[in-house]
Amino acid sequence: MRLEPGEQVIVAARPHAGPLLGPILLAAAAGAAGGFALGYLGRDTLPAAVADWTFVLGPAVVLLTVLLLARFCVPPVLRWNATRYVLTSRRLIQRRGILRRREHDLPLASIYQLEARQGILQRMQRAGTLRIDLGRGRVIDYPSVPEVHKFKSIVLATIEQLPMTAMFDGVDIEGSTGYDDDWSGYE
Numbered sequence: 001m002r003l004e005p006g007e008q009v010i011v012a013a014r015p016h017a018g019p020l021l022g023p024i025l026l027a028a029a030a031g032a033a034g035g036f037a038l039g040y041l042g043r044d045t046l047p048a049a050v051a052d053w054t055f056v057l058g059p060a061v062v063l064l065t066v067l068l069l070a071r072f073c074v075p076p077v078l079r080w081n082a083t084r085y086v087l088t089s090r091r092l093i094q095r096r097g098i099l100r101r102r103e104h105d106l107p108l109a110s111i112y113q114l115e116a117r118q119g120i121l122q123r124m125q126r127a128g129t130l131r132i133d134l135g136r137g138r139v140i141d142y143p144s145v146p147e148v149h150k151f152k153s154i155v156l157a158t159i160e161q162l163p164m165t166a167m168f169d170g171v172d173i174e175g176s177t178g179y180d181d182d183w184s185g186y187e
Contacts, residue, residue: 001103004090011087011154015144016127020080027073034065085142087155090162092132094142108159110134116148130155 003009038061040046041054050057078098086093092106112135118128128148132140145151 001086001093001095003088006089007091008089009086010089010158011085011151013085013146013151015080015083015085016125016146017080018122018125018127019144020076023073023076027069030065030068030073034061037061085145085151087151087158089158092155104140106132106140108155108162111155111159114152114155116152118148
């Protein structure tokens, strides 16, 4: 991520880890079931019909457990680890991707409205979805933002610190316009 001259990083955060609860519980259950199955196959009192197939069943249990972990548990953790929300003094950046990096830059001056959305579980974790309205029906959602209300207030404070020229396409409305001097004789 390259910063513009004079731009500073204010907040850099990873999404909240709450959505990882399901994959972590599945990994624990898959590991426990695989361990139980391997323990069962290693018993001395195994029925003869099953004991003849232990040389196939043991690796099959390990392979099934590894495939289950590789398909349903590892990808969400890698996606979570590779996602960042970065707030700079001029932009809001969402970086995603493990092998192919995608970066979405959003100038703070283009933000029309911010909304923090939380479900009951997200409220207990103080996380939520930050909904950014850009006007004209364009809406961007940043899911699982940690401390969503605090993040929203920091974004709003950063927007307030932008120079007014950034908000109005380069028209300087803060400085003296000189109109008062030109029109004073016409009153």
